[in-house]
Amino acid sequence: MEKGVICYLAQEEEEEEIEYDLQELKELLRNVDIETVATVVQRRLPDPHYLLGPGKITEVKELVEREKIQAVVFNRELSPRQVQALEDFFGPEVAVWDRTQVILEIFRRRAQSREGKIQVELARLTYLYPRLYGLGGTLSRLGGGVGTRGPGETKLEVLRRALRRRITELRRELEEVRASRDLLRRHRQRSGIPVVSLVGYTNAGKSTLLNALAGEGKEVLAEDRLFATLDPVSRRVILPSGRVFLLTDTVGFIKDLPPKLKEAFKATLEELETADLLLHVIDLTSPYLDEQQRAVESLLEELGLAEKPILKVYNKVDRYTGILPADGVVISALKKINLDQLLHQIEARLFPEEEMELFLPFTSLGKLEKWRERVRVVAEEYGSEGVKVTVRGRPEDLARLRVQVAGQ
Ligand SMILES: Nc1nc2c(ncn2[C@@H]2O[C@H](COP(=O)(O)OP(=O)(O)OP(=O)(O)O)[C@@H](O)[C@H]2O)c(=O)[nH]1
Numbered sequence: 001m002e003k004g005v006i007c008y009l010a011q012e013e014e015e016e017e018i019e020y021d022l023q024e025l026k027e028l029l030r031n032v033d034i035e036t037v038a039t040v041v042q043r044r045l046p047d048p049h050y051l052l053g054p055g056k057i058t059e060v061k062e063l064v065e066r067e068k069i070q071a072v073v074f075n076r077e078l079s080p081r082q083v084q085a086l087e088d089f090f091g092p093e094v095a096v097w098d099r100t101q102v103i104l105e106i107f108r109r110r111a112q113s114r115e116g117k118i119q120v121e122l123a124r125l126t127y128l129y130p131r132l133y134g135l136g137g138t139l140s141r142l143g144g145g146v147g148t149r150g151p152g153e154t155k156l157e158v159l160r161r162a163l164r165r166r167i168t169e170l171r172r173e174l175e176e177v178r179a180s181r182d183l184l185r186r187h188r189q190r191s192g193i194p195v196v197s198l199v200g201y202t203n204a205g206k207s208t209l210l211n212a213l214a215g216e217g218k219e220v221l222a223e224d225r226l227f228a229t230l231d232p233v234s235r236r237v238i239l240p241s242g243r244v245f246l247l248t249d250t251v252g253f254i255k256d257l258p259p260k261l262k263e264a265f266k267a268t269l270e271e272l273e274t275a276d277l278l279l280h281v282i283d284l285t286s287p288y289l290d291e292q293q294r295a296v297e298s299l300l301e302e303l304g305l306a307e308k309p310i311l312k313v314y315n316k317v318d319r320y321t322g323i324l325p326a327d328g329v330v331i332s333a334l335k336k337i338n339l340d341q342l343l344h345q346i347e348a349r350l351f352p353e354e355e356m357e358l359f360l361p362f363t364s365l366g367k368l369e370k371w372r373e374r375v376r377v378v379a380e381e382y383g384s385e386g387v388k389v390t391v392r393g394r395p396e397d398l399a400r401l402r403v404q405v406a407g408q
Pocket residue numbers: 200201202203204205206207208209221222223224225226227228229230250251252253315316317318319331332333334335
């Protein structure tokens with residue numbers, strides 16, 4: 001682990017929000033092997049050179065030297081000029097990061113599939129492009145691969161051109177990958193299997209739930225790290241009734257996702273458009289449960305998905321002792337608690353019940369008995385020759401009932 005200091009520039013933020021942001025940024029940093037040993041908060045207008053004020057940033061530098069800190073991390077996106085100025089200020093031994101860069105680095109480490117890798121590289125290059133002033137530490141730290149060093153106008157121009165070319169190339173590749181995925185998706189739609197997508201804040205337990213529902217031998221990566229999942233993964237899940245649906249995992253959401261990343265991950269989130277049902281997985285034990293829930297909801301809204309049927313799934317009840325929420329389903333994906341109820345709810349939403357009216361002569365009334373488990377009688381109206389019953393159940397059960405019991 002490297003040592004890092006977080007520099008937080010606050011303006012309107014309340015104390016509570018600052019605390020939340022700091023926690024989250026610390027968590028993000030843990031994912032790139034940086035341990036936060038100090039945080040510095042300043043409330044002021046952004047300084048054009050150093051983001052924080054000159055006095056404050058000097059204090060930070062003293063701290064960095066005293067504590068032998070290797071990384072200085074800012075909560076806001078730095079402009080190209082600020083990166084340059086800060087790198088000059090702290091010297092070559094110290095890495096200067098902003099939040100976007102941290103998230104990019106996490107994504108880079110996690111990307112597995114072809115599509116995920118392309119998306120991440122695109123996002124990195126797009127982030128990097130305007131920052132190609134000189135060639136400070138940023139470029140080499142971000143991996144480069146487009147040249148090694150050498151300031152000077154011409155070299156810079158060459159580099160920019162190379163970058164532009166690479167970006168165009170990657171966009172084309174991404175189109176290809178997407179096209180083949182569309183094909184896959186169309187196959188799926190034709191097969192008529194309903195699709196359920198897991199959404200939720202990072203670390204809520206989506207991948208764990210996917211594993212728990214899909215059964216043995218088909219595990220996807222689940223670990224106690226943010227953004228464990230970068231690529232959508234689908235598994236077949238069998239309902240108690242024997243019906244099947246596809247369950248799709250997605251990358252975890254996060255508050256204030258940098259716009260560039262949002263664009264880069266569009267393909268992942270596009271997957272959600274074809275979902276018949278979204279399972280919004282919520283970590284009951286998170287002290288930021290409300291913020292996280294809101295972050296997910298507003299992102300869904302931005303993506304035009306707010307109208308989709310959504311089932312809230314409150315997870316990690318095994319570690320929770322507070323008041324249980326009144327809506328949704330409460331489960332533990334890890335300890336497999338209440339998963340049957342969850343499946344039941346999924347089934348009810350994917351295959352809604354219908355109502356049917358039947359006329360039964362008194363002599364046939366007994367036949368209804370053996371159907372009690374599959375359909376429910378919701379109304380009865382007695383006449384002189386028989387009963388008019390209203391039953392609820394799944395469409396195919398109702399159809400069979402009509403034939404067998406009533407012969408109608
Ligand atoms: N105690 C407890 N821990 C859980 C439960 N479900 C998941 N976890 C833990 O929470 C952590 C995150 O789980 P993941 O399934 O990777 O979370 P995720 O939502 O897929 O995270 P991202 O892929 O980063 O978005 C892991 O350490 C899991 O073991 C649960 O029901 N109870």
